[in-house]
Amino acid sequence: MDTVTSALLTDLYELTMLQAARQAGTASRRSVFEVFTRSLPEGRRYGVLAGTGRVLDAIADFRFDEADLRYLRRTGVLDEETLAHLADYRFTGDVHGYEEGELFFPNSPVMRLEGTFEDAVMLETVILSILNHDSGVASVGSRMITAARGRPCIEMGGRRVHEDAAIAAARAAYIVGFASTSNLAAGAHYRVPAAGTSAHAFTLLFDSEEEAFRAQIASQGVGTTLLVDTYDVDAAVRLAVEIAGPELGAVRLDSGDLGAQSIRVRALLDSLGATSTRITATGDLDEFRVEELAQAPLDGYGIGTRLVTGGGHPAPGFVYKLVEREGADGQMHPVGKRSQDKATLGAGKRAFRMLVGDRAHAELVLPGEAEIAEFQRELTAELISAEASPEWRRTNLRPLQVPMIRGGEPVQSLRAPQQVEAARARHAASFAELALDVEDGPDGPIAIPTVTDGIEAARVLR
Template identity: 65%
Template structure:
């Protein structure tokens, strides 16, 4: 492990102060079960998409208190010397079960189940929540955009609208949700996501004429490139673009104006000029609703930025991380739960399956409390083992997560794909021991 890559201080102070208190009173080593879940979906959403699990497991592997972290904790007087000493040897030795990347979740779904001692589990709260809340929010928004886009590809291009590290994570989440490519090169290097991009308006403005700009781009990137045609006058730019690149011009990009009407005009002009295979990509503050509005327009693809990387109105998934069971004085596990108004949680270690009918359509999210829900033969288990005795046992390529999401969405009732506001697509029900 590279000490400079430690994730141990990506946390809230109160987790370490709780650790100090439990080390003092002897409860730190009590066996515990924490659960990460959302009490509700963002307002009006029909489903949520899990993303960030792979990143979470990477972060867990790097959750080590190296000398730099320990020295700072001492200097800042965050915790006492005994706690710092305990952190010196910190290694998570417990187990983690969870919904994998690309799985759907619903209210109360046990997206992550973390088992170990209280001390080793509680200090993971913030880093787990920060990753899954962000990444799942982006993936959930992206999945709605992909649904609205139909067979037309979407490109993630929101890097300049968010934190530089969030941009890379957002590209990963968007790719899981079905986006075809990203503009972010670090996301391409880190996760193997296809990258794409050609030029901005500044490139055109740099040159004395639009023709000179187009000629320079075609010389550098070939006639298959995509030319940005709305810097000045679109019809004039289209004529110039086809004249410079020929009828084999790869594509044009529209970034402003009434995109529905403009796309129709551009398509006709391209066809009249013989550029019948030239693709039209539209950008300009698109979200799922704008994409849906373009469904009848002659558009070949979408570039999405701000709305995507901010969750399209739901920038967090609302996940919480709660203690749901702990060992009692006799070492038997005891369910525990928060009972405060509007923030009630359900105690007990959870298992989950998606109940489906004989035709494979999802009917309910079934959560078993201290038991495995009964499978009637058509159902699907949701929790996968991610970490066993402190060792990561789950690792998969992003393409597996993309396929999982496609399969999971195909299970939902058809109404779940509608963009209109509504209740969760399926109900959450509990099974308990008699």
């Protein structure tokens, strides 16, 4: 396929709306769009935002080239005036958002765009594609890392998803703590460490397992990982140690009852003197299977399908909504639809993580900056009247939204690998603030409530 500009990663209706608004004279109304999700999937305690860095790049690159315009002209839907406008388009508004790697909860305003209607409306599709995909992977990946209790995890799901999604999935997995990826493109572009040694095809290529093992060790050294379940696991483990010696790096189990096998293989390795040889498990793992394997003598996991497909919840359901816009009176007005099951609150929101000491207690979402003082007054009054413990005096509001684009210009220009390292650090720090007990298992109630005023917040702290 030819190179695709980010501008065509767009739904047609963004452009028909733009054209109609231009003709009606409303296209230049100042507008505020927000990205948020109404809920978390059942059992999920939090979500992890990923893709922000990719969104900022996509906005910077959002230009219609000659080929795009030729195609759009051919659809017959857009007139020459609109096409000329698109040819010159670049986003000139502002973007604020949660840092990449940050946690989110229902109604967290993870990104806010301010500009004219025509400037911001067109970015909907590409912003949602990126944030929904990457956050879907990051949200389940974070649970897997918790379940793995410090044992290193390799992302290896590329073959189960679209070939370009595979790269973004590896990137998202690294942000939430995966140690490495099988995907070379993610290694090249994001400097995610690449890992992998061999598959069953390698063993089957040789006339015997022994020849295959000898060939792999000759090429990769005794520190390699040998795949031991092509024929008979026990025989393969004996053979592996016989050939590599006790310095053998690791053996990999990819089928069968991984828990029972790992106990047998650990005992066998130890009896052969290979006490430092690690055991890695792969094959249809997810956070629940990894949790069940917590007591098994395993030293690492390779996780694929369930990670890269979001563990049954491929997209967090992020939507991009017009929440505030200029009216005919020149003033800004909050707006929102009143559909039966999808009502939204208007106005551009401000968000804070409410902490006591270094522990998160609530997600605070206020309709505007002006409401912060009001919030503080309400909270203090409520807690004093309830004679709450003075612990709450250590309450701290960590601002979650940072400026990302101002007047169309990026506030900070990070190279791709730096973006990813910063997001990995952000995820680790924000996850620590939740102070979840790993023994509770992956599922549970939402970790902290989303509150919108001081009275609700006081209820949380009392």
